[in-house]
Amino acid sequence: MNILLILVTGLLCACGVFLMLRRSAIRVLLGMMILSNAINLIIFVGAGTTPAIPPIIPADQSTLATAAAEPLSQALILTAIVIGFALFAFMMALLMRHCDHHNCDDLDLMTEELQ
């Protein structure tokens, strides 16, 4: 189960990077989304995916059981999702501005005017 997840995250990373290198702006956007999801999955997999006790301390104890699931990586992923979402929204607005200016979504048109 773990090895399959790791392979999937690797595949997603590769897809994300491949799409980010494309010419069309939409594909770059999709690549960004896939890459950020892949990295969130990496954090998820890194915490361990074996069946474990929920990370709740019972009333009569003061520390977490050693075999409990890792709650911190879930918090990291949540933060990363929110940040990625904001970046993605802004990137979309920016690419739309570029596409409005050139009337198509070809990023190769983004050659600066020579001085």
Place this chain on the structure above:
Amino acid sequence: MNALAVAPLLIPLLGATALLLAPSSRRQLQELLSVCIGLAHCVAAALLYHHTTLSGVSVVQIGSWSFPFGIGLLVDRFAALMVGVTALIGLTTVIYSIGAVASDLVRRHYYALLQFLLAGVSGAFLAGDLFNLFVWFEILLMASFVLLTLGRTAAQAEAGVKYLIINFFASSLFLMGAGLAFAEIGTLSMIDLGARLAITAGEGSSSPAVLFIAGLLLIAFAVKAGVFPVYAWLPASYHTPPTAVTALFAGLLTKVGIFALYRATTLIFPMYHHIIAPVCLVIGLCTMITGVFGAVAQMNIRKVLSFHIISQIGYMVLALGFWSSSALAAGIFYTLHHIIVKTNLFLIAGIIHKLTGTEQLRDMGGLYKKYPYLALLFLVPALSLSGVPPLSGFFAKFTLISAGFEGSFLLSAGIALAVGLLTFYSMTKIWNEAFWKAALVEVTADGKDSQSLKGVGVMLFSSILLAICTVLIGIFPGVLWDAAYVAAEQMMTPKIYVAAVEVAALP
């Protein structure tokens, strides 16, 4: 102590909120609020620095979660110095913006965004936790994206796309490194990471997993800092936003990357310095050389200065490559001097743009005849950048190169000197084109009416302020050098940080 450490973060954040709540069409109110926030930020930074002179390294755990859980702020001498410079540059840029920024940008919440950026930078300098550093990086990145594209011109959109894609990728690498560090080593606090790695890996070891994590983190910081070969986003984007914004970016954003590089290498991965230091040496040399050759080839004044940023960043990375206390102190001194000088140069470029209406060096001219005092004001940071005594740049380069000679890095020191000469050449190029040569089109007195020159006084005031700082550092280099040396010695002995954590844990 808690309040003192958190104040440099909270003041710009709360100030940005206040600026958002205040009506953005009331320009005077926004300016007044911003200046007050900037002054409060400076006071908080000064108090924080004073505290570090008394008590060395302190670790502040937010929310009273004990170490290594929760989020910690790491306040050492280096962090306090950087926060101090941030506050100074923030205040100066706010004062400069009063005269430089158009009203429609102010209506789009320019001043609030400026404070968000300063909050992100201050937070990044004080972060003691790897993921918290990521969050502060993203805050300052988000604010920088919006500031970069605030004027909604096509050039800004283009520059914004390039800037955003590359910085997004660097942030992804950083996040991957932080997540993998947590998975592999089991903690996110930088001090704890360093401590655990020191236990499991003695001197001179190379565990592949940890090396991979170190590589991810350092590459992410290197992209942010703008080193060879991942610096292309910098000259592609820094010449498009309003001049005040460029000055702030040039002064602060790349130095956050350098700060993270220094912090990660000395605190988290010091046992791998036998691998990291030579890489930094080579990369620093390549960055210096390619940066200065790029500067020599440009004809847009802001692009010349952008390539200079890259070239000087090479010096700071070179300091890390030498790996000694004196080299690190020289690197810290260089960083502080460079922030002030670079911001000043961009502020003056903005003043030149306002006075001549152009940014192309070919179209400028005759400024020395018309405004000789502006020429003098330009000479102060230009000569300081090139390393001419008695300005601050001379001592920065001198200490760095003598640290290189001490460590027997003769070739690197020689290349650093040669690059300094080329920097001087490109500065004289700006001087010749903008100031010395006769103006192509005679700008008469009625050509520039008083309306378009309104606000130049405020812009000049902020530039003079920074020039005075440069001259003072040059006349009294010992003050800053002693502070930098103490900071470097703290950073080269990670045991101090572990001891500080134990002190903080005492009830």
